[in-house]
Amino acid sequence: MTVRPQPLIVGAGPAGVRAAGALVAAGLRPLVVDEAPACGGQIYRQRLVDDGRSTRSLYGSEAPKAERLHRDFAAFEGRIDYWPQALVWSLGDGEAHVALAGRNRKVAYDGLILATGASDRVLPVPGWTLPGVFTLGGAQIALKSQGCAIGSRVVFAGAGPLLYLVAWQYMKAGVNVAAVLDATPLMAKRHLLRGLALEPAIILRGMRFAAELRLRGVAIHYAVEDFAIVGETRVTGVRWRQGGHERSLVCDSVGYGLALRSETQLADLAGCRFTFNERDRAMLPERDISGRSSVVGVYLAGDGAGIAGADAAELAGERAALALLEDRGLPYPPVRALDLERKLTRISRFRDVLEAAFPYPAHWAKRVADDTLICRCEEVTAGTLRQSVRDFAVDEINRLKAVSRIGMGRCQGRFCGASAAEILAAETGRGIDAVGRLRAQPPVKPLPMTLADEKQEAAQ
Amino acid sequence: MQLFHRIARQDHAPVPFTLDGRSCVGREGDTLLTAILNAASAVRVSEFSGNPRAGFCQMGACQDCWVTLGTGERVRACTTPLVAGMEILTGKGAAS
Amino acid sequence: MRGRLNVDVAIIGGGLVGSSAALALRAMGMSVALIDSRYCGAQASGVNYGGVRRQGRPPEQLPLAQRAHAIWPRLKERIGIDGEYLCSGHLKLAANETDMASLEAYAAKVSDYGLDLELIGHNDLRRRFPFLGKNIVGASFCPGDGHANPRLVASGFAAAARRAGAHVLENTPVREITRDGGGFVLEAGDVIDVYTPVVVNSAGAWGDEFAALFGEPVPLTRIYPSMVVTEPLAPVLTVNIGMEGGGVYARQVERGNCIVGGERVQPLADPDFSRPRGETALTMMNRAAALFPGLRHAHVIRSWSGTEGMIADRNPVIGPSSTTPGLIHAFGFSGAGFQIAPGVGEVLAELVRDGRSTTPIGAFSISRFAADARQSIDRTIHGSGAEREPEPQQRGV
Ligand SMILES: Cc1cc2nc3c(=O)[nH]c(=O)nc-3n(C[C@H](O)[C@H](O)[C@H](O)COP(=O)(O)OP(=O)(O)OC[C@H]3O[C@@H](n4cnc5c(N)ncnc54)[C@H](O)[C@@H]3O)c2cc1C
Ligand SMILES: Cc1cc2nc3c(=O)[nH]c(=O)nc-3n(C[C@H](O)[C@H](O)[C@H](O)COP(=O)(O)OP(=O)(O)OC[C@H]3O[C@@H](n4cnc5c(N)ncnc54)[C@H](O)[C@@H]3O)c2cc1C
Ligand code: FES
Numbered sequence: 001m002t003v004r005p006q007p008l009i010v011g012a013g014p015a016g017v018r019a020a021g022a023l024v025a026a027g028l029r030p031l032v033v034d035e036a037p038a039c040g041g042q043i044y045r046q047r048l049v050d051d052g053r054s055t056r057s058l059y060g061s062e063a064p065k066a067e068r069l070h071r072d073f074a075a076f077e078g079r080i081d082y083w084p085q086a087l088v089w090s091l092g093d094g095e096a097h098v099a100l101a102g103r104n105r106k107v108a109y110d111g112l113i114l115a116t117g118a119s120d121r122v123l124p125v126p127g128w129t130l131p132g133v134f135t136l137g138g139a140q141i142a143l144k145s146q147g148c149a150i151g152s153r154v155v156f157a158g159a160g161p162l163l164y165l166v167a168w169q170y171m172k173a174g175v176n177v178a179a180v181l182d183a184t185p186l187m188a189k190r191h192l193l194r195g196l197a198l199e200p201a202i203i204l205r206g207m208r209f210a211a212e213l214r215l216r217g218v219a220i221h222y223a224v225e226d227f228a229i230v231g232e233t234r235v236t237g238v239r240w241r242q243g244g245h246e247r248s249l250v251c252d253s254v255g256y257g258l259a260l261r262s263e264t265q266l267a268d269l270a271g272c273r274f275t276f277n278e279r280d281r282a283m284l285p286e287r288d289i290s291g292r293s294s295v296v297g298v299y300l301a302g303d304g305a306g307i308a309g310a311d312a313a314e315l316a317g318e319r320a321a322l323a324l325l326e327d328r329g330l331p332y333p334p335v336r337a338l339d340l341e342r343k344l345t346r347i348s349r350f351r352d353v354l355e356a357a358f359p360y361p362a363h364w365a366k367r368v369a370d371d372t373l374i375c376r377c378e379e380v381t382a383g384t385l386r387q388s389v390r391d392f393a394v395d396e397i398n399r400l401k402a403v404s405r406i407g408m409g410r411c412q413g414r415f416c417g418a419s420a421a422e423i424l425a426a427e428t429g430r431g432i433d434a435v436g437r438l439r440a441q442p443p444v445k446p447l448p449m450t451l452a453d454e455k456q457e458a459a460q
Numbered sequence: 461m462q463l464f465h466r467i468a469r470q471d472h473a474p475v476p477f478t479l480d481g482r483s484c485v486g487r488e489g490d491t492l493l494t495a496i497l498n499a500a501s502a503v504r505v506s507e508f509s510g511n512p513r514a515g516f517c518q519m520g521a522c523q524d525c526w527v528t529l530g531t532g533e534r535v536r537a538c539t540t541p542l543v544a545g546m547e548i549l550t551g552k553g554a555a556s
Numbered sequence: 557m558r559g560r561l562n563v564d565v566a567i568i569g570g571g572l573v574g575s576s577a578a579l580a581l582r583a584m585g586m587s588v589a590l591i592d593s594r595y596c597g598a599q600a601s602g603v604n605y606g607g608v609r610r611q612g613r614p615p616e617q618l619p620l621a622q623r624a625h626a627i628w629p630r631l632k633e634r635i636g637i638d639g640e641y642l643c644s645g646h647l648k649l650a651a652n653e654t655d656m657a658s659l660e661a662y663a664a665k666v667s668d669y670g671l672d673l674e675l676i677g678h679n680d681l682r683r684r685f686p687f688l689g690k691n692i693v694g695a696s697f698c699p700g701d702g703h704a705n706p707r708l709v710a711s712g713f714a715a716a717a718r719r720a721g722a723h724v725l726e727n728t729p730v731r732e733i734t735r736d737g738g739g740f741v742l743e744a745g746d747v748i749d750v751y752t753p754v755v756v757n758s759a760g761a762w763g764d765e766f767a768a769l770f771g772e773p774v775p776l777t778r779i780y781p782s783m784v785v786t787e788p789l790a791p792v793l794t795v796n797i798g799m800e801g802g803g804v805y806a807r808q809v810e811r812g813n814c815i816v817g818g819e820r821v822q823p824l825a826d827p828d829f830s831r832p833r834g835e836t837a838l839t840m841m842n843r844a845a846a847l848f849p850g851l852r853h854a855h856v857i858r859s860w861s862g863t864e865g866m867i868a869d870r871n872p873v874i875g876p877s878s879t880t881p882g883l884i885h886a887f888g889f890s891g892a893g894f895q896i897a898p899g900v901g902e903v904l905a906e907l908v909r910d911g912r913s914t915t916p917i918g919a920f921s922i923s924r925f926a927a928d929a930r931q932s933i934d935r936t937i938h939g940s941g942a943e944r945e946p947e948p949q950q951r952g953v
């Protein structure tokens with residue numbers, strides 16, 4: 001009798017942890033691989049060392065959830081294999097390659113749950129590569145896990161719930177917040193009223209953040225256009241246009257982001273089929289409500305296959321694990337599965353509300369000046385992209401990559417792919433859903449030349 | 461001239477390192493990025509324009525914070541813990 | 557409704573071979589349709605290693621290689637961009653005395669072709685190319701060889717052909733070819749029928765399928781060479797490097813990235829696609845780090861592979877069909893078509909116009925497989941990409 005290899009879970013954020021829990025409960029022993037040194041993912045990220053601050057001050061209202069997640073994961077010890085600080089850099093057809101402490105480990109898996117999470121979504125604006133500009137998530141990591149402010153007079157700009165949350169967290173930590181620049185119009189916020197019925201606590205918390213910011217004298221500007229960051233060798237200020245007026249502010253740092261984008265490279269390498277998702281305005285791996293992808297035995301959970309937030313990630317992680325159990329012919333609790341699906345559907349409706357309240361200003365990419373860098377890694381400008389589209393009669397994003405280098409750098413298009421697609425669509429007069437998506441290539445992140453090859457790990 | 465300002469861990473054990481030859485002190489629990497940006501305003505320069513960069517995402521996604529160590533080794537500053545005695549080079553290209 | 561296009565020449569396959577032929581034919585004033593099932597220059601021609609190398613080719617390829625050699629420095633005039641062509645020289649390394657002996661034998665054999673090969677012993681080698689590791693016995697240097705950016709060159713030829721008035725039809729696979737009186741009708745994609753007296757088959761790794769259609773089977777197999785590329789580095793490799801007997805090749809582009817190849821991979825379920833396996837990438841990385849100590853601390857940021865048509869004698873098929881007047885073949889470049897392709901394009905244009913070429917191509921005749929033709933090869937045009945869905949389909953793990 002041959003032993004089936006163990007299931008592989010990539011990511012130990014809310015989705016990955018809950019997936020592991022459900023598999024453990026069914027008596028399976030998954031391998032959990034995560035790049036971070038400790039579980040928690042982005043939102044419940046842990047500090048490298050204790051710094052005297054309480055979990056409450058780190059995670060705010062979400063502190064109980066964070067504590068529960070960390071505690072539950074710790075309790076899996078002995079019943080899972082867990083490789084922290086390990087990067088899954090290539091996978092497919094039942095085999096993953098993991099870089100761990102300078103060595104490569106090849107792992108055979110039977111059942112794959114991808115819970116790879118998300119990173120900030122941005123569109124290029126003038127000055128966005130200057131020292132002092134960080135993503136909203138980056139600004140939050142500095143504060144939460146490193147106990148540092150990104151500057152002494154900070155402007156927060158962009159769109160989405162994280163904008164107000166991070167600005168509020170900085171203000172609470174005693175940092176001088178110069179202003180909040182919201183790309184979306186105040187009018188759009190009326191959609192939040194619809195959200196009250198679905199998730200009253202979240203909506204009220206968001207309103208409280210905005211109110212407390214104002215109370216402390218932080219100016220909030222809506223419908224910000226032509227946002228630009230100013231400085232020679234580091235940030236010295238920002239400028240923008242609002243209702244036809246030029247505005248500017250002095251500051252030494254900027255937290256900037258336009259909600260989140262899914263980390264989909266591994267799903268691509270696993271062979272998952274992608275379709276265009278209107279809400280995220282992105283090509284995403286297809287998944288059904290249970291988390292099944294288009295590939296048998298590959299499951300997608302959490303923000304890695306579409307943005308839905310941390311609570312949804314926990315539910316989706318568990319649901320995906322139940323799907324794996326069912327597909328493996330093992331007993332699973334169908335009532336629980338239905339309950340999870342019902343909750344996920346409800347959160348999805350709430351996501352629609354948030355998207356309406358914080359519409360993504362895709363037009364920023366179309367209008368961006370020719371001399372603005374689109375690709376930070378390879379320093380490709382908007383002008384070069386437009387020129388390449390014309391010179392080579394390009395109508396597809398991978399062709400644009402081939403002739404312009406967009407997406408070829410160290411980050412593999414994570415931070416330029418979306419805006420390059422917007423520019424390509426605008427230049428060719430096609431829909432954003434018709435220009436394709438950058439194909440993933442291993443390694444999904446830079447890999448040392450000397451990474452030592454190791455014989456296949458005997459799994460289980 | 462530093463970018464960052466500490467809010468916590470000010471009293472943690474000092475961790476000495478050098479930044480482009482200059483002696484600096486980080487704190488226990490620092491990533492390289494934190495240590496560098498508490499002492500300077502950039503972590504690297506772009507290979508192409510030579511413009512300064514100071515990272516962006518702080519979560520290992522944008523890859524805009526790679527630095528070279530005295531050993532020649534290349535590391536991603538935002539996901540690498542600071543170790544006493546590290547010699548960090550910000551201006552150097554990737555090859556040794 | 558299907559459109560109809562009448563042209564003097566229809567070219568199947570917009571790789572570097574087909575695109576450069578299209579441009580040359582336009583320069584002669586002929587009307588041309590350049591047809592690709594996907595995008596011009598997106599297959600082998602656009603994803604190859606970028607070696608512009610004459611050294612190491614069999615002598616029968618050298619006249620063609622010399623013809624192409626004259627074109628590479630003039631890309632800017634011809635297609636408007638230089639394709640990042642660098643005349644860096646090509647250094648072929650010997651890992652042991654046996655390999656050094658074969659480098660010497662090769663240099664003697666091709667001494668009449670003007671490659672100006674220079675044999676370099678161990679000590680000189682270390683002095684002139686200090687980035688090399690210790691275990692190299694000697695090398696052969698071809699100063700006029702170099703490298704270029706494949707992504708730009710093939711697309712550049714296709715774009716130039718388009719500007720020169722060629723009908724460039726992309727995402728239009730040729731599904732069917734029928735005879736129409738003395739000429740041909742090509743069913744291209746869902747949209748157009750191309751009527752033409754002359755067909756050039758430059759369909760790369762898929763060229764054998766069109767040859768078979770006309771009763772000339774060619775024993776072509778597919779190979780999938782693969783590459784890795786590093787982040788941008790300070791200058792390390794000053795020349796394009798190869799290794800006698802294979803195993804590793806490497807070059808550094810002006811922006812600093814080092815490209816390393818030397819291994820092949822297996823195709824995915826769909827034989828049109830492949831992807832480097834983890835081991836393959838690691839093997840190449842580790843080898844390069846050992847051979848070039850200066851790359852020891854570098855990181856690899858991408859890997860890829862491509863589909864190439866391979867013929868056992870390592871020579872392509874170039875020349876008129878032996879069964880069908882008006883049909884001209886140029887495919888199966890066996891892993892080394894990038895350097896010679898611009899020359900092949902000119903030769904093809906001559907063949908169309910004059911029925912013969914000023915460059916000797918006899919060795920590449922399709923009739924060399926006539927003996928094989930008796931074994932019938934049962935194949936369809938499955939490689940055209942015609943029936944492929946835009947996204948991969950459900951596949952088991
Ligand atoms: C920087 C940042 C800050 C955020 N802050 C908040 C907040 O304050 N409040 C809020 O409600 N939401 C916040 N969000 C959103 C929230 O983090 C997500 O909704 C939630 O974390 C999703 O959980 P997840 O399990 O899907 O993914 P994540 O929590 O992102 O976990 C994914 C895990 O997978 C790992 N991983 C990914 N790829 C690989 C690989 N190839 N190999 C190994 N490991 C891999 C990652 O390292 C990570 O640990 C934030 C998001 C980001 C990016
Ligand atoms: C990874 C790799 C590395 C290499 N390195 C080097 C190198 O360093 N130096 C060197 O000299 N050579 C190298 N080669 C070989 C070289 O790239 C090829 O020999 C050369 O590009 C072949 O050009 P081509 O135009 O014949 O083929 P291709 O570029 O493959 O073009 C053939 C075209 O035909 C099209 N086609 C196929 N079927 C149909 C159809 N039914 N209808 C319409 N169109 C169709 C395809 O879409 C394709 O675009 C390498 C090859 C690979 C794959
Ligand atoms: S700051 Fe983005 S990877 Fe380090």
